Amino acid sequence: MKKIVNTDKAPAAIGPYSQATAHNGTLYVSGQLPIDPATGEFPSTDIQAQTHQVMKNLAAIIEAAGSKMENILKCTILLTDMAHFAPMNETYASYFPAGPPARICYQVCALPKGAIVEIDAIVAV
Secondary structure: OOEEEOOOOOOOOOOOOOOEEEEOOEEEEEEEOOOOOOOOOOOOOOHHHHHHHHHHHHHHHHHHOOOOHHHEEEEEEEEOOHHHHHHHHHHHHOOOOOOOOEEEEEEOOOOHHHOOEEEEEEEEO
């Protein structure tokens, strides 16, 4: 049976979706934008600051589901500019000191609210 996961420590969904759903020991976290849940705003226009906020949002949802960042199995990263790949990678890597998850990264023409990065995750619970 599907379980809906929501926390006020991450931004509320901006559409008809849940922050995450869990089923049979797997958590599916919706794509997270770099929205600070306390302010409803982006921390800055800098890719590293936006990536940090996205990762904090993912962590909050994953913890609300009773899991940990090290249990992330796979991420999908969306960037509006591949020139941001190296600095995003540096920030992203700091969250996985050992055994990083599988992942894929795409450049897209635009993201909601003008974000420059969005990341989703599949996590073992």
